[in-house]
Amino acid sequence: MPNKITHPLKALLSPWLTSTEFSSALISGMTLDSRHVKKGDLFVALQGALLDGRLFIEKAITAGACVVLSETKQADKHALISHQNDVMIIHFYQLSKILSELAYRFYFPEQDCHKVIAITGTNGKTTIASLLANSLTLLNQKSAQMGTIGNGLFGELSSSLNTTLDALSIFACLNDYQWQGAKYTLMEVSSHGLIQGRVSALPFHSAIFTNLSRDHLDYHGTMQAYADAKKILFDEFPIEQRIINLDDKIGATWLAEYSDAISYSAKGNKTPSHRYLAVSDVHYQAKGLTFEFNSSWGDGKISAPFYGDFNVANLAAVITQLLVDGFYITEIEKIIPLLDPVAGRMEQYNFSAKKTTFVVDYAHTPDALEKALVALKKHTKSGRLTCVFGCGGDRDKGKRPEMAKVAEAFADRVILVDDNPRTESASQIMNDILLGFKQPELVDCIHDRKEAIVKLLKQSQDNDLILVAGKGHEDYQIMGNLRIDYSDRVLLVSLQLLENQKANL
Structure with missing residues (x-):
């Protein structure tokens, strides 16, 4: 009730x-x-x-x-x-301007809100939020999350159109989660949400900064304005804990401004003036990775079922938050191997008959695409690495050739497909992307994502690895003003079932 x-x-x-x-x-x-x-x-x-x-x-x-x-x-x-x-x-x-405070007064008139942890940055927000919610749940701390892949108690998410909801919806959800017993909510906080004041009255427990790379310039105009929007979270909120990625250039600059901040690094970096967590001795394996860390709270060894350097960084952020909140290293070492994959974030779909693996990831910025491709290269011992991607319409056009440069540099083969063309011409979007390739004649253009994936499966060779980027968890495409049902993940599951049926005949 x-x-x-x-x-x-x-x-x-x-x-x-x-x-x-x-x-x-x-x-x-x-x-x-x-x-x-x-x-x-x-x-x-x-x-x-x-x-x-x-x-x-x-x-x-x-x-x-x-x-x-x-x-x-x-x-x-x-x-x-x-x-x-x-x-x-x-x-x-x-x-x-006062809507956030109005909502807070309505939904929390006589009691404080439970612990809300804000995660902001260009990449990694969804993964960190999901892994933290999962980790805290495994540590018997009922948790909820709010962000790109949905809102709700961990494992019970409802889809959302925006990364950060409107002010009224945010506090309505937080009240509901608290009533259901949540001790934590992990909230992705977008630059739009900060600029527009959607969370201005929220007394965040912690804030985690992941990184800053090109995105949303159609809204902010410049990278400096984009960075300033993110920094609102750290400058204008009474946050108990600022947790910042030391490996990011912007993050390193911010750390110098906050003497009480906590740094985390996937590259072994640390600063003598801050509490810290630093990762070392990373090993990439066929089905995951391992690493060690030293920190202000002690040393540990981690085994995790994930791909890539960026997931080392994501896990470093997760572990830092858990340590800051008083959880023991021995507890953390036990639960990390049990974490679930995050929907549409480096999700693996294996086809044993073809000895081929598809990986679905939300990467839709040049930086995210590069990180995904570099990560998969490290886990691939043989076979080709193929990159399937497109770019959204009615959004930052400047990143289209940049995405092309990344795909050409790090993949053995590139297939261009439609993302969400919206009201732009899908062909024009592809032409904009093609301008970024040195050898555009080597790029296949297949507008239909399903057609491209089915074709790649048929043509695959032993140990091929195929990254399907851009859509991730999304279960739709926006064509013109129409929202059409489509999911890379659902398609690949259906193709796996088809393969299994053929194998059993």
């Missing part, structure tokens, strides 16, 4: 507004979406970049909203109250 909340409007709005009209109003829910309004809800009508929530006030009232907060851009209209069908409409100047 759901956790019921009823909050007096007067108390909810007291930091910003007071009125005798508020005294009798009770709020039992909050929403930004008129389609989700229930009787007794407070409807929040924001003036968004794409939609003006004020256009849906009448619909929200019809659905049962008992009060409406309507954003105004005019300071002189702040606190004005009007009525529609006996429902109070409160005009609020720059409402979006």
Whole structure:
């Protein structure tokens, strides 16, 4: 049964507004979406970049909203109250700026939120969040996660359209997880979410910075602006623990600014002025990797069922957070080998008849693609390494030739496919990518992802390794304005079943 909340409007709005009209109003829910309004809800009508929530006030009232907060851009209209069908409409100047605090006051009026750990950076957020949630669960600490692959208690995720949800949804979810007994939530925090203030009122327990490489320049404009957006998390929040990747250039710069920060390194680096974890003696094996580490908490040895240097870095971040929170090295050494693969993150699909392995990964930036290909090279003793990728439409066009350069440098063969073309021409996107190749004539262009994967399986040779990049966990493609059902992972599972059926005939 759901956790019921009823909050007096007067108390909810007291930091910003007071009125005798508020005294009798009770709020039992909050929403930004008129389609989700229930009787007794407070409807929040924001003036968004794409939609003006004020256009849906009448619909929200019809659905049962008992009060409406309507954003105004005019300071002189702040606190004005009007009525529609006996429902109070409160005009609020720059409402979006206080929405996070409003949500926190509503969902956590009398108790503190459980421990929320923020993970930010260009790459690794989803993997670190998932592995931490998994690790904490194995350590008998019920955990939830919020991010790219979904939101919910560990192992019970529901899909999400955005890495970081809107402010109301964030606190509604956190309240629900706490009610279900969660001790931790692992939250991927995007640069968009930080800039737009979606988490501005959240008292994070820890923040982990992974790295910074080219992405989202269509939104931020420059790498400096992108870095500044990420740094908001470390500068403007009362975080108990700042955990930062020393191997990243930006991370090393930030560490110099925070004397209380904790560094982690997959390359054995450490700084004398910070608590630290440093990895050494990494070995790459057919089905995983091993490494040792020394740290401010002692030394340990790790065996893990994952591929690549970047997963060494991801595990280093995970282990550092666990050590900081007081878990013993002996406990950590026992649970790391038990961790599950992360959906769409270097997931392996083996075809024994062909002696071929497909690996599905979300890599959709030049840096992520390079890391994935370099990782697979280290685990490949023989056979060809093929890279299958595309680029999204209506997004940063500058990275398209950069992705091509990476694929050509590190793969033996490259196949271009469609990613999410959106409203751009799929052919034009491919042409933009082809400009980055020195030998474009050696690149195969097959728009249909299924056709490309089936063809590669038929043509594969012993010990071939095929990276299918870009979509990862996603179960759709966006063509024009249509969202079409499609999953690399589902397709490969069906091809595995087909192979097994043929083998049993």
